[in-house]
Amino acid sequence: MTFKTDERSIRLYNLYNHLAFxxxxxxxxxxxxxxxxxxKPAVPGAALPYWATMIIEACILIFFxxxxxxxxxxxxxxxxxxxPKNIVVIVTIILVAIDMVGYIIWVNVTSPAVAAKAVRWxxxxxxxxxxxxxEGRQLRKAFRNILRTLPDVVHILALFLASIAIFALLALKLMQNRSLVYPDGRxxxxxxxxxxxxxxxxxxxxNSPDVMMPAYNKxxxxxxxxxxxxxxNVxxxxxIVLASVYNNYRRHLxxxxxxxxxxxxxLLARVFDLLKVWQRDTYVVTRQTWHSLMEIAAPHWGPTRRDVxxxxxxxxxxxxxxxxxFLKVADLLNVELAEEKEEPTALENWCPRCYLAPPSEVIKSIVRHRFFHYTFDFLILLNAFIVGFNLEEAEWGFLTAFTxxxxxxxxxxxxxxxxxxxxDVFDFCVVMPAVIGTIIETSLGDDYGRVKLIDFLMVIRVLKLVRLIGSIKRFQIVLTTIVNIGPSIATYGAVIFVFFYIYAVIGMELFSGLINYYGYDTKNETEMFCGDQRLKGSEFLQKRYCGNNFNxxxxxxxxxxxxxxVNQWHVMSSGFVLVTNKAARLYFISFHMICVVILLNILTAFILEVFILEYSLSQTELESTIEARIKDMGLGLGQNPGENPKTVKQDKHVLVDNMEEVEMSGSSPTAATSGDSCDVTAGAVGKQQDQGLRFRLKRSSRKRVETLLEYMFEGEIGPAEEGQDEEVITAGPAARTNTSSEMAA
Amino acid sequence: MTFKTDERSIRLYNLYNHLAFxxxxxxxxxxxxxxxxxxKPAVPGAALPYWATMIIEACILIFFxxxxxxxxxxxxxxxxxxxPKNIVVIVTIILVAIDMVGYIIWVNVTSPAVAAKAVRWxxxxxxxxxxxxxEGRQLRKAFRNILRTLPDVVHILALFLASIAIFALLALKLMQNRSLVYPDGRxxxxxxxxxxxxxxxxxxxxNSPDVMMPAYNKxxxxxxxxxxxxxxNVxxxxxIVLASVYNNYRRHLxxxxxxxxxxxxxLLARVFDLLKVWQRDTYVVTRQTWHSLMEIAAPHWGPTRRDVxxxxxxxxxxxxxxxxxFLKVADLLNVELAEEKEEPTALENWCPRCYLAPPSEVIKSIVRHRFFHYTFDFLILLNAFIVGFNLEEAEWGFLTAFTxxxxxxxxxxxxxxxxxxxxDVFDFCVVMPAVIGTIIETSLGDDYGRVKLIDFLMVIRVLKLVRLIGSIKRFQIVLTTIVNIGPSIATYGAVIFVFFYIYAVIGMELFSGLINYYGYDTKNETEMFCGDQRLKGSEFLQKRYCGNNFNxxxxxxxxxxxxxxVNQWHVMSSGFVLVTNKAARLYFISFHMICVVILLNILTAFILEVFILEYSLSQTELESTIEARIKDMGLGLGQNPGENPKTVKQDKHVLVDNMEEVEMSGSSPTAATSGDSCDVTAGAVGKQQDQGLRFRLKRSSRKRVETLLEYMFEGEIGPAEEGQDEEVITAGPAARTNTSSEMAA
Structure with a gap:
């Protein structure tokens, strides 16, 4: 246990974990x-005096x-x-405080020339x-694994650099005496x-093929x-670097x-030991204990769900x-079950007579018909052409139709x-703003404010095409997969963000103000060549890269x-080398090594693995079990038993082209293809159906990063293994899961 | 059976498969x-008149x-x-013949203007x-699998192109009315x-970030x-395209x-049925039958090896x-066993007295000592510096030392x-030419012929550094792995070569002679702008890409x-678009789609998979069995029993960092680190040792593409499964293996 268990501590723990905090x-x-x-250097128009930001900073630091x-x-x-994470936090707090005090002294006490060089290091x-x-658990894990991966790949990187060094020697010996020059005379x-x-x-x-051309022409x-x-090398x-980085990263993961x-x-075994009773030659947890436990752990669940x-x-x-x-409890709590009552729609409740009248039924059956769907798909495509050819007048007609x-x-x-x-929600979110925007646009007339509104409406109009893609099933599966793996990839996005932030701050200290964008037609002498004569004639200036700066x-x-x-990164670095010196290349090379060679390779390999996993498998073992149980109990949600027996797919090795067969049952084509849920067709209607309650498995449960990771290594973890006890100590508090909070509760 | 089995046919079959043919x-x-x-268009200086190449072509065609x-x-x-492959061959032969006749008519019968446009289609x-x-079985398989993969990934590619189309519409709507221009005025x-x-x-x-800069500056x-x-999209x-291409390709593979x-x-089961006898309630093949079979199938093997x-x-x-x-026979024949007699060296045979004399033993122990090795590693490094600083005089000393x-x-x-x-062979191949070259160089003096010789010597001198890398164990494992997976990757190299050839020939028909390289200082009007006024001021000319042509x-x-x-491919295509028209882009886009998006992705993913496989596993199951048997029989080759028990690694899940432990036993550091063989330490010296014959498993056996592929899917093929019989028909003659030739023999 990493927490004290007396009552005061538990109160403090609960307060600490309060949502507001x-x-x-x-x-x-x-x-x-x-x-x-x-x-400083601030985004143009957002600059604040240093004391203002420092006050905010101090407040945040005190909160930390x-x-x-x-x-x-x-x-x-x-x-x-x-x-280590606690040590890092307190050391960082102290360092930031020292830096703040030091900066204030530096700026206020020293001479102006020295003060101008003040650095917030x-x-x-x-x-x-x-x-x-x-709270940044996934991010911390990703960082820890990247750090652990580095020593394993260092020798591959060294070999790679050695190879470059040998080729460079070869190139030098082959070319140096031929008096060749680059097109720009270098x-x-x-x-x-x-x-x-x-x-x-x-x-x-x-720089391919430019670097080759002088020799090739010779x-x-x-x-x-x-x-x-x-x-x-390429x-x-x-x-091999990619393979090695990924192989090692995967191992640590x-x-x-x-x-x-x-x-x-x-931890669950410990809970079990606290709750167990002796029954028929083995220790078990009884149904009653289970219900009492669930009342504490998940008070918002109904008794039927607990029973399931x-x-x-x-x-x-x-x-x-x-x-x-019992050891499966934590995984079970992660599987999201949707409790659904087969309710009549709001309108049916309010006025069943008119809603169920024959004309109404005709309308409904038209809407449910697939040609209704096709018609509107065609309208969207037509609308895209209209947008492409700037026929603004027709827009009103389309908007009315879509509404x-x-x-x-x-x-x-x-x-x-x-x-x-x-x-459907996507559709609503696209059409409604378009309607409102168009009304505002029309009422405003040829005003200034229109320009930005038009941009916005353009984007909205084009986005409608995405819905067209969403109505083609093969595309939809891909899109759903992308949406599902999104959060897992976001962790790596966050890792890259952290490095971006660090490099951005260092880059601003090193290069801010050295290259400025003043436009390229200026005749003002100080503003020519982006503010630095040394850039004259350089490729950086020729390519008009002055907007790419650290200001x-x-x-x-x-x-x-x-x-x-990556593309043209050498041209960008050449600009900053020209206004400083060649040591600036270290900044750019190190960024490339860390962010592209290491991080982007991990990201690429991770996307590959997760995509293949998501795309080729359908359910985890646990999910299959739950689904089967729900079906056994007759609590499954299904409109037409026997209509689509392919719905329940338990074969874990379904290959990609079988995926097409995973169709959702349901009468609405849009709902049927939402891909967000996996309805269970109830084969036999059981005893508890009279309660009017149905369950279905939410596919979204796999969206959680932890779940996906466990799923990734499912085959390699024994079903009942608990590992060695000394691992508790090494795993320590870092590996805390949500079960520990249950226990403290 | 795809062959007739009468005697004449077998004679013809054997003749057909004669090495000379x-x-x-x-x-x-x-x-x-x-x-x-x-x-035409020939490599400069190699042009032959069309009838000369046609005669050769006709001869080859007749041979085919x-x-x-x-x-x-x-x-x-x-x-x-x-x-299908026979149909393709005969149809192609006929088409080529038609084309040849047609071309001759076209050139000789029509008017000169028309004749100049003659095309060898x-x-x-x-x-x-x-x-x-x-004979191109692996290549054919690779092609077949790529063709089968295409329909599966078409919808992902379509979605990808749809995404580009939507973004393009968005970009058009956002930018078109802002009158922005590229730096070159487009x-x-x-x-x-x-x-x-x-x-x-x-x-x-x-074109990143150039394509962004005008909008970003605005x-x-x-x-x-x-x-x-x-x-x-990127x-x-x-x-996802990469994942999908690879996932599907892997499935077909x-x-x-x-x-x-x-x-x-x-097929082996059929052989078994022909040879089997009834013995103790089961059918078996006896030892005697086995020996007779092996005498036909592998006449060059000794009886001990057959016994093993x-x-x-x-x-x-x-x-x-x-x-x-018995079904394992074919795999067994693929495992290469090296038969080795522990022989005395040639010198020991010739003059044992002086070779075994104490001074000779001292020399040998010095050479075997690791500091001898380290000294020469240091010398190589020193030599590299000498080469780098052009101190040619010291070269003689180094060459003497290395000799x-x-x-x-x-x-x-x-x-x-x-x-x-x-x-050692590598070392010999580098040092000896250097010695010979340097002698020739010195004797030639300052002659013209020296220039090329110097280039050659430079390369040789720098290559010595590779040996230094080869002496560091961690690097060596990587290099050995690269060498091992080389042949498997070569298949994909051949696939890319085929597409290169097709695109090159088409490219020559479309673009040859349109862009020429005349140097960039010419004042000759027809030679300025690489022979076409339309290139004036283009980025293609600015970058001096005129050497990149299809001439x-x-x-x-x-x-x-x-x-x-890929880099700058749009600039290269822009040059050819300028001298023809925008339809030329289709050529470049299709090349990118096929060769980069499909082929290079398959290659990348394949290298990843094979590298991780080679790098993390040590032996196949069969190899382990054979090794264990060889060990049991006391026929293993090992210098020091018990010295290095880590040598035999049978754990198939050895992770990468365990690889370091796979050290080869042996007294010479270079031999010990060759990585090419896996010596088996004989724990117990058995009965047959007196024959003086030893075996060891050659690791090189895995270099065969087929073996590696089977190894890749080893876990997914049941050990004794034979599949359904109807598959024989679908698999057909295309899936013929080397066992079928055994059977025909």
Whole structure:
């Protein structure tokens, strides 16, 4: 246990985990990061004097400190002070405080010339708060795994760099005495370090084929050198770096996931030991105990739902849960079950006579017919052409048609169903703003405010095309998969954000104000060549890259994103080398190594793995069990038993082209293809159906990152293993799961 | 059976498979492809008149035809004419013949103006011979799988293109009325098809960030559009395309491999049925039968080796092979066993007295000491610096030292061992030419011929550094893995070569002679702007890309390789668009789609998978069995029993960092680290040791593509499954394996 268990501590724990405090922490952390917008060099128009940002910063810092002290109060000191994340938080708080005091002294006490050089050196540390507060668990895990991966891939990277070094020596020996020059007159491969730089850039393919052309034009056989270089370093080595980075990262990730699973199981085993009773030659948890437990752990669930879970766990059907089944509780709580009553629509309740009248039924059957759907798909396509050819007049007609469609669909399916179906909601969110926007546009006339509104309406109009894609089933599966894996990928997005922030802040300290964008037609002498004579005639200026600078956090993020895309990164770095010196290349190379070679490769490989996983498998083992149980109990939700027996897919090795067969049952084509839920066709209608309650498995449950990760390694974790006990200590408080909070409760 | 089994047919079959004929076929196919060097537009200096190349072509074609007819003679007509590859071969032969006759008529009969436009349209068909002759089995399989993969990924590609189309509409609506221009004055996003083109290029990142700069300079918020576009299309969609292409390709590959394995097993089962005798309530193959069979199938093997294999197969140790074990025969024959006698070195035989004398032993122990190794590693490094700083005088000293090292090592380990160790051979191949070259160089003096010799020596000198890398164990494992997976990757190299050839020939027909390289300082009017006024002021000319043209097959391959690397491909295509029209873009886009999006993605994913497989696993199940048997029989080759028990690694889930532990036993550090063999430490010295014969498993066996593929799917193929019989028909003759040739023999 990492927390004290006396009553005061539990009260403090609950207070600490109060939603308001958690929200406040998020706001504080993001505001802390957001301060860079207002600090020097600020985003144009947002500059604040340094004391203003410092006051905000001090307030946030005090909040962090109070939060930290609050945490100290209810934690076991021994494990608390052994946890690296707590150490990092308190050290960072102290460092930031020292930096703030130092900066104030620097600015106010020293001479103006010295004061102008004042540096807020603690700013790159800010993202540490994002990582190290307990709430950033996934992010912290990702960072920990990346750090652990590095030593394993260092020798591959070293080999890769050695290969570049050898090729650079070869290039130098082959080219240096041929007096070749680049088109802009720079000497060609006549200095070892320039060779290394040019060949490093070539590995990123950014200067291909320019770097080859002078030699190739001299003698065609030189193409062989570059061919061998590219095959060896780009196609073989870069792929091996990718393989190695990913293979090692995956291994550490697996260890981490397994550790978490084992810890969870051991904690549950302890709960089981507290609750168990002796019954028929084994220890079990009885039904009654289960209900009392659930009343504390999940008070918002009804008794039927608790029963469903109980039946799922009660493998032997003797009204008791055994130890090995009890260990599944945490996973079970993660599976989201939707409780649904088959209710009449709101309109049916309000006026059943008119809603069920024959004309109304005709309307409903028209709306439900697939040609209704096709007609509107065609209208959307037609609308796209209208938009493309600027025929604004026709827009009103389309908007009316789409509005009518929405009303008809709401009428037919009822507002509740309509507003819980993804593509219907999407449709609503696109058409309604378009209607409102067009009304405002028309009423405003040819005013100034229209310009931005028109942009907005353009985007909205084009977005309607996305709905067309959403109505083609093969596309939909892909889109649903993308939506499902989104959150898992977002973790890596956050990791990249952290590095972006650090590099942006360092970049601003190093390069801000050196290159400025004044337009390219200026005749003002100080403003020519983007404010620096040394850029005259450079490719940087020729390409008009002066807007790519580090003059504010927003500009920095844009240029860093461009560097992440890699193309032309050497031209951008050449600009900053010209206005400083060649050491600036270290900044750009290190960014490339960390963000592109390591992080982007992990991201790529992770997307590959997760996409293949999501796209080719349908359900986890647990989900299949639950579904089968729900079906057994006759609590499944299904309109037409026997109509579509393919719905329940338990074959875990369904290949991609079988995916097409996973059709959702349901009468509305849009609802049927929402892909967000997996209805269970109830084969036999059982005893409890009279309660009018139905359950279905929400597919969204897999969207949680932890669940997906466990699912990824499902085959490699034994079903009842609990691991060695000493692992509890090494796993420590970092691997805490939501079960620990249940226990403290 | 796809062959007739009468005696005449078998004689014809054996003649058909005679090595000389097979070699002649290879030479003919490659000469056929190589003809493009001499045909118009020929490589400068290699042009031949059309009748000269046509005579060669006709000869080759007649050879192909005779080969085809030969094949018809001994094949079962029913299956022969159902096999698509035979149909393709004969149709291609006919088409080429028609084209040749047509061309001769076209050139000689029509008017000169028409004759100048004569086209050899059958040339893109030439690589079909490479694919469709029976010897190109792996290549054919790769092509078949790629073709089968396409329908599965078409909807992902369609979605991807739809996404580009929607973003292009959005870009058009957002930008078209802002009168923005590119730095070179071209209009910016003002035409829908230009938008699509620019955004398609952006997906390849080739025009990032240039395509963004005009909008970004106008209003910084436009960066958001490009950010969203790149994240959605580059980072998400391209990765999903990669995942989908690979996932589907892997599935088809697996089916193909499984089919082959099943066919092989069924054929073996038939052999078993022919040879079986009834012995103790089961059918078996006796030892005697086994020996007679092996005498026919592998006459060059000694009886001990046959015995080893027999013991491996004789699972129940009752001198008989059961059916399920017999099915392993083909795999067993693929495992390469090295037969080694522990012989004294040549020198020891010749003069044992002086070789074994104390001074000789001292020399040998010095050479075997690791500091001897370290000293020469240091010398290589020092030599690299000397090369870097052009201190040519010191070179003689180094060459002498390296030569002495080679002599000492040959003396100590014996020439046989020395010349079978990879890194020693490498060393020899680098040092000896350097010695010879330097001698020639010195004797030639300052002559003209020196220049090329110096280049050659430079390369050789720098290559020595590779040996240094080879002496660091962690690097070596990586290099060995690369060497091992080389042949598997070469298949994909061949696939890419086929597409390169087709695109090169088409490219030459479309674009040859339109852009010429005359140097950039010419004042000759017809030679300015690379021979076309329309290129004036274009980025193509500015970048000096005129050497990148389609004026010969060699030039075409270079530009296609540059297109494969992707960077600046839009600039290259813009040049050819300027001298023709915008339809030329189709050529470049289709090349990108096929070669980069499909082929390169398959290659990348395949390298990833194979590298992780090779790098993390050590042996197949069969190899482990054989090794264990060899060990049991006391026939293993090992210098120091018990010295390094880690050598035999049977754990199939060894993770990467355990790989370091796979050390080879042996006294020479270079030999010990060759990584090419896996010596088996014989724990107990058994009965047959007195024969002086030892075996070890050659790791090189895994280098065969088929073996590696089977290994890849090892876990997914049941050990004794034979599949359904109807699969024989569908698998047909295409899935023939080397066992079928055994059977025919």
């Amino acid at each position: 958690k929200l406040a922490l998020y706001v504080a952390v993001w505001s802390f990061l957001f301060l860079a917008v207002f600090e 400190l109070s939060r930290f002290i609050h945490n100290v109060l209810f934690s076991e000191p021994a494990s608390f002070w052994k946890d 603690s700013r790159p540390l800010r993202p540490l708060f994002l990582i190290n507060f307990p 000497p060609y491969f006549n200095n070892y370090f320039e060779c290394v730089w040019d060949l490093y850039v070539l590995v990123t393919t950014a 003698n065609n056989w030189f193409a062989t050198f570059f061919f061998v270089y590219i095959v060896v 196609y073989i080595f870069m792929n 697996k260890n981490e996931v397994i550790k978490t699973v084992y810890l969870k199981r051991r 879970l109980f039946y799922v766990l009660d493998d032997t059907a003797d009204n008791a849960i055994r130890r090995k089944d 009518v469609e929405i009303l008809l669909r709401v009428y037919t399916f009822g507002p509740k169903k309509y507003f819980t179906t993804f593509w 504010s956090i927003a500009h920095s993020f844009v240029i860093l994103f461009e560097l992440l895309v | 097979k070699l002649a076929l290879y030479v003919a196919v490659w000469s056929f492809l190589f003809l493009a060097v001499f045909e 035809l005779s080969r085809f007819i030969h094949n018809v003679l001994f094949s079962e007509p029913a299956s022969f004419w159902k096999d 059958s040339r893109p068909l030439r690589p079909l011979f490479l694919i469709n002759f029976p 209009p910016y996003f003002n035409n829908y098809f230009e938008c699509v083109w620019d955004l398609y290029v952006l997906v390849t990142t080739a 209003n910084n918020w436009f960066a958001t559009f490009f950010f969203v576009y790149i994240v959605v 980072y998400i969609f391209m990765n 697996k089916n193909e491999v499984i089919k082959t394995v099943y066919l092989k097993r069924r 294999l027999f013991y491996v197969l004789d699972d129940t140790a009752d001198n008989a092979i059961r059916r399920k074990d 002495v090292e080679i002599l000492l090592r040959v003396y100590t380990f014996g020439p046989k061992k020395y010349f079978t160790t990879f890194w 010969s097959i060699a030039h075409s391959f270079v530009i296609l390789f540059e297109l494969l690397v």
